[in-house]
Amino acid sequence: MPAIQTDSSPPGGGLEPEPRRTSAVRPGDRIFSGLSKGAGITLLVIMAAIAVFLSIRAAVAIEANDGNFLTTFEWDANASPPYFGIAVLLFGTVVSSVIAMVLAVPVAVGIALFISHYAPRRVAGILGYVVDLLAAVPSIIYGLWGALFLVPQMTGLYSWLDQFLGWTGVFAYDNTPARSLMTVGILLAIMILPIITSVTREIFKQTPKAHEEAALALGATRWEVIRMTVLPFGRSGVISASMLGLGRALGETMAVATVLSPAFLINISLLESGGGTFAQNIASQFKEAGSMGRDALIASGLVLFLLTLLVNGAARLIIARRKEFTS
Amino acid sequence: MSDTVKDLNGRTPATAATGKDGAAADGGSPGGEGRNGKRSGSTRVLRPATLKQPRLPRWAPAALVAGSLGVGVLTGVLGGLESRLQWGLIAALVFVAATFAVTTIVEGRRQATDRLAASLVWTSFVVAILPLASLLWETIARGIPGVSWYFLTHSMNGVLSWQEGGGIYHALLGTVQQVLLASVIAIPIGLLTAVYLVEYGRGRLAKTITFFVDVMTGIPSIVAGLFVLSMWIMMLGFGYSGFAGALALSILMMPIVVRSTEEMLKLVPGELREASLALGVPKWRTILKVVLPTAIGGITTGVMLALARIAGETAPIILLVFGSNMINSNPFEGAQSSLPLFVYEQWAFGTESAYDRAWAAALVLIAFIMILNLVARGIARWKAPKTGR
Numbered sequence: 001m002p003a004i005q006t007d008s009s010p011p012g013g014g015l016e017p018e019p020r021r022t023s024a025v026r027p028g029d030r031i032f033s034g035l036s037k038g039a040g041i042t043l044l045v046i047m048a049a050i051a052v053f054l055s056i057r058a059a060v061a062i063e064a065n066d067g068n069f070l071t072t073f074e075w076d077a078n079a080s081p082p083y084f085g086i087a088v089l090l091f092g093t094v095v096s097s098v099i100a101m102v103l104a105v106p107v108a109v110g111i112a113l114f115i116s117h118y119a120p121r122r123v124a125g126i127l128g129y130v131v132d133l134l135a136a137v138p139s140i141i142y143g144l145w146g147a148l149f150l151v152p153q154m155t156g157l158y159s160w161l162d163q164f165l166g167w168t169g170v171f172a173y174d175n176t177p178a179r180s181l182m183t184v185g186i187l188l189a190i191m192i193l194p195i196i197t198s199v200t201r202e203i204f205k206q207t208p209k210a211h212e213e214a215a216l217a218l219g220a221t222r223w224e225v226i227r228m229t230v231l232p233f234g235r236s237g238v239i240s241a242s243m244l245g246l247g248r249a250l251g252e253t254m255a256v257a258t259v260l261s262p263a264f265l266i267n268i269s270l271l272e273s274g275g276g277t278f279a280q281n282i283a284s285q286f287k288e289a290g291s292m293g294r295d296a297l298i299a300s301g302l303v304l305f306l307l308t309l310l311v312n313g314a315a316r317l318i319i320a321r322r323k324e325f326t327s
Numbered sequence: 328m329s330d331t332v333k334d335l336n337g338r339t340p341a342t343a344a345t346g347k348d349g350a351a352a353d354g355g356s357p358g359g360e361g362r363n364g365k366r367s368g369s370t371r372v373l374r375p376a377t378l379k380q381p382r383l384p385r386w387a388p389a390a391l392v393a394g395s396l397g398v399g400v401l402t403g404v405l406g407g408l409e410s411r412l413q414w415g416l417i418a419a420l421v422f423v424a425a426t427f428a429v430t431t432i433v434e435g436r437r438q439a440t441d442r443l444a445a446s447l448v449w450t451s452f453v454v455a456i457l458p459l460a461s462l463l464w465e466t467i468a469r470g471i472p473g474v475s476w477y478f479l480t481h482s483m484n485g486v487l488s489w490q491e492g493g494g495i496y497h498a499l500l501g502t503v504q505q506v507l508l509a510s511v512i513a514i515p516i517g518l519l520t521a522v523y524l525v526e527y528g529r530g531r532l533a534k535t536i537t538f539f540v541d542v543m544t545g546i547p548s549i550v551a552g553l554f555v556l557s558m559w560i561m562m563l564g565f566g567y568s569g570f571a572g573a574l575a576l577s578i579l580m581m582p583i584v585v586r587s588t589e590e591m592l593k594l595v596p597g598e599l600r601e602a603s604l605a606l607g608v609p610k611w612r613t614i615l616k617v618v619l620p621t622a623i624g625g626i627t628t629g630v631m632l633a634l635a636r637i638a639g640e641t642a643p644i645i646l647l648v649f650g651s652n653m654i655n656s657n658p659f660e661g662a663q664s665s666l667p668l669f670v671y672e673q674w675a676f677g678t679e680s681a682y683d684r685a686w687a688a689a690l691v692l693i694a695f696i697m698i699l700n701l702v703a704r705g706i707a708r709w710k711a712p713k714t715g716r
Contacts, residue, residue, distance in 0.1 A: 026609050026611075028609055028611045028612065029609055029610050029611050031611070032610075032611035032614070032615075033523075033527050033610075033611070035519055036519040036520065036522045036523035036526070036527060037523050037527065037528075037532075038519070039515070039516045039517075039518075039519030039520040039523060040519075040520045040523045040524065040528065040532070040533075040536045041532075041536075042516055042520075043516070043520055043536060043539060043540060043543065043581060043582075043585070044535065044536060044539055046543075046578060046581075047539050047542070047543060049554070049558065050546070050550065050551070050554040050578075053554055053557045053558045053562070054550070054553060054554060054557060056557070057557045057561065106451065107451040107454055107455050108455075109451075110447060110448045110450075110451025110452060110455075111448075111451060111452050111455050113448050114448045114449065114451070114452045118445060118448050118449070129704075132700075133697065133700055134459050136632070136635050136636060136639070136696055136697075136700050137462070137639070137693065137696070138638070138639020138640070138641070138667055138692060138693075138696065139639065139641065140639065140641045140667040140670050140671055140689070140692075141462070141466060141639070141670070141689045141692065141693060142462065143671075143674075144466075144670060144674055144685055144686070144689055145461075145462045145465055145466065147674065148465075148674075148682065149461065149462075149465050150458075153411070153412055154412070156408055156412065156413055157412050157413055157416075160408070160413060190455075190458045190459070190462075193455055197455075221437055221438060221440070221441035222441055222444075222445065223440055223441040223443075223444035223445070224437070224440075224441070226444065244545065247545040248545070250547070251545075251546070251547020251548070251549065251550065252547070253547070253548065253549045253641065253642035254641045254642060254667070254671060257671075258671070258674055278549075279547055279549045279642065282549050282553065282642075282646075283549065283641075283642055283645055283646075286645060286646055287645075291561075294556070294561070297553070298553050298556070298557055301549065301550050301553040304547060304549070304550060305546070305547070305550045308545055308546065308547055308550070309542060309545075311545070312541070312542050312544075312545030313538075313542050315545075316538060316541040316542060320538070
């Protein structure tokens with residue numbers, strides 16, 4: 001405790017007008033700062049505990065696993081030598097999230113530009129508000145809508161894609177219900193739009209007015225202003241926003257669990273059903289899982305945790321570096 | 328913003344032409360590209376009488392929208408395309424292409440690029456709004472028939488999946504209890520952490536906490552669920568309960584509370600703190616009596632947004648609360664239900680009456696969350712922090 005006090009009081013004394021010579025720290029102050037510091041440390045402990053507890057259970061499962069955890073294409077964790085691997089899940093998770101990002105980022109940038117530079121001021125205010133509200137719609141409702149409304153809508157589009165691009169194999173389609181990774185990707189794109197939009201919009205709003213006005217004064221059109229000032233200024237912001245969106249998409253459970261018709265195989269065609277994602281697999285296998293099955297699911301959850309940690313951490317580092325750079 | 332652009336764009340050629348000769352005219356093509364210079368040079372020779380560049384009439388975008396929609400519908404009907412999505416896509420593509428082509432012919436390349444960008448931005452806006460509007464519309468239209476007083480006040484006990492009737496009382500009760508329990512855990516920790524970060528935290532520890540709070544906002548809800556499962560249920564041996572779900576929800580809630588509170592505390596002007604400290608008030612009392620009350624509106628807003636966020640979480644509830652058809656008013660023992668979980672279960676039954684119940688419950692859930700959101704925004708507007716501005 002005393003060490004903590006010497007740690008925190010000199011800079012505090014430097015910032016606050018508190019005279020330094022009253023060195024006796026009041027007990028109330030000590031308790032309060034200790035409490036708040038404790039709360040902060042609790043958060044760190046929780047993060048560490050998540051990693052530790054998941055790792056412990058995951059180790060049990062991987063130890064007992066008869067297959068290769070990374071390359072096995074099956075999930076038979078309840079069998080008596082359990083046999084499972086995350087290859088299919090990793091593929092499905094990454095592919096659906098990347099589809100979501102590729103679809104969502106340009107649209108989100110478009111909306112952010114619309115709000116910050118194109119829409120009339122009053123409309124822009126309302127829109128920003130609507131975007132924030134949409135971010136609050138629970139994923140299960142997106143899932144319900146996706147499964148009961150979006151899936152039937154996609155059939156026509158997919159047979160169209162099959163007609164023109166079917167030869168690539170990636171867009172082959174067999175006219176089954178469109179409960180595929182592509183549909184999942186599209187749904188995820190809709191779901192991560194609000195977060196990417198709101199972060200990007202904030203960044204675009206910070207573009208120095210002087211830059212924009214300078215470009216305008218040179219006679220630039222609105223698009224030229226955006227291309228010359230707003231986009232270069234906001235580039236890192238857009239990157240980190242899309243990574244935040246990617247993090248969301250990676251961990252999304254319910255929307256995938258309701259829309260996807262899962263199967264433990266990697267289907268080259270993205271339009272046909274099959275595949276799975278980490279979160280979806282955990283949610284749909286959990287009720288049938290025995291104790292080893294749960295450990296196996298936790299092992300796959302650990303991989304998901306690390307994946308999102310990586311993506312989110314990178315996004316935050318980019319934002320933090322940018323903040324230091326601009327302020 | 329948009330007005331200035333229009334003004335400047337409108338004025339640019341005119342000011343260029345009021346100048347004496349070629350030099351000023353070159354100023355009128357500020358892209359600085361040789362191609363543009365040449366073009367304006369040649370048009371100057373061709374049309375010496377007009378000072379303005381030709382512009383599309385004001386109704387042109389509207390006409391283009393209408394035209395491309397027409398083309399989309401027409402190809403859709405003639406080509407026998409069943410999905411409205413295709414119609415829309417065709418219309419959008421035609422709109423973007425036609426805008427670019429028409430503007431290139433009438434106004435020139437630079438204006439055309441400008442219009443292309445504008446039409447893309449507008450299209451992306453429409454593309455994004457449509458699914459979201461459809462989502463809300465479907466939920467409301469399919470949900471309203473199922474919502475009744477009976478639906479809100481009865482449980483699903485004894486109702487089979489294909490039968491009509493039943494209700495969400497047990498789920499509502501579960502959601503409210505779990506969310507309240509989660510906030511009882513998360514709010515104090517979140518508030519104190521934010522106080523630490525703003526008022527006390529300096530150096531490496533504060534930086535680490537800030538970073539991990541950010542990272543924590545990105546934890547998938549199912550991972551939080553797995554963590555509580557492995558610790559609370561598998562290691563400590565407790566059973567499924569609403570409280571276990573609340574633990575996972577609190578993990579999801581904490582970083583949101585920290586974030587929003589931190590932002591609000593930063594807005595409290597330093598003069599207030601200094602004034603209080605100068606009067607000899609201890610720092611902890613300054614924080615409790617001056618800083619927190621000043622920011623209380625914003626903090627409440629943040630907390631309610633966090634509540635709205637976790638009220639819709641399904642994944643950890645599946646793992647930890649397990650679901651039940653009966654009313655269980657004790658969140659510390661036995662399986663409960665919750666609204667999002669109810670929606671998922673009913674969807675999974677896959678019968679017509681279950682779908683009806685799922686939509687109705689989804690509507691109730693959305694209404695619940697939207698009310699929380701609106702109240703939060705209301706508080707934010709009503710008690711906006713009094714900054715030094």
